[in-house]
Amino acid sequence: MIETCKAQQTDVIFSEFHDAVFYRIIDTLAPLIGDVEGEEVAQEALLKVFLLIQKNNSFDNFRESLFAMKPLAFVIAKNMALSRIRHKKVREKFHEIERLKQANASIKSIESTVINDHQTQLMLEAVNHLPPICRQVFIHRKLYGKSHTDIAQMLSISTKTVENHLAKGLKLCRQYIVKQHIKASSMEKKRA
Known part of the structure; x- marks a missing residue:
């Protein structure tokens, strides 16, 4: 019965403390983290103060001890709000880095596709510049995978x-591609 009475008085005292401090903490935190988060932080801060007082004090001076902790409630709330702000910035930075990684991977994929398409186009041009029989041998061997026989x-x-035409075809394709790269490099130098 005595414990029930003390618990009810503790609830009444905490309710008074809550009413005296809660909205002032929210008003202080709202510019930093907004009303909704401010309420959450204020509630957590008041609970921490309540548990600290309840753990370290007897019931006799509970009221005085609790109301003496008003400044601590503001400090705890402010620190929790700053912690949330820092955490939010870390999360935002992490997400930004992830977005950049995805964008970079996408760009690299596009670049490699363009490079592969360009290389394929260049190789087709080189094969088309081969003499007719050499081109036939080269295509049958490299594209269709047919044997020399x-x-x-x-x-x-x-x-x-067949072996001689393949060797000649590879040599002429290599020369054509090198010639095209040199031509492209000289055009870039002229632009610069």
Whole structure:
């Protein structure tokens, strides 16, 4: 019965403390974190003060001890609000970094696609500049994956000739691509 009475008095005292401090804390925090978050922080700060007083004091001086902790309630609330602000900034920075990483990956993907398309286009141009028989041998071997023997039979030439046309085709394609890169580099230098 005595414990029930003390608990009821504690509730009444805390309610008075809450009424005296709660809205003042919200008014102080609202410019920093807004009303809704300010209410949450104020509630947590008051609870921390209440638990601290309840843990460290007897019931006899509970009221005086609790009301003496008004400044501590403001300090706790302010520190919690600043902590939330810092945490929010860290989260925002993390999300910004993630967005930049995704954007960068997307750009790299686009760049590699463009580079691959350009390289494929350049290779096709090089193959189209090959002499006709050399081009046929090169296409059948590199695109269709046919063996030297199959190509030799199809074109009625020896396997050694197939090998020679392949070597010549690779050499001419390489020369064409190098020539195109040199041409592109000289054009870029002229622009600069």
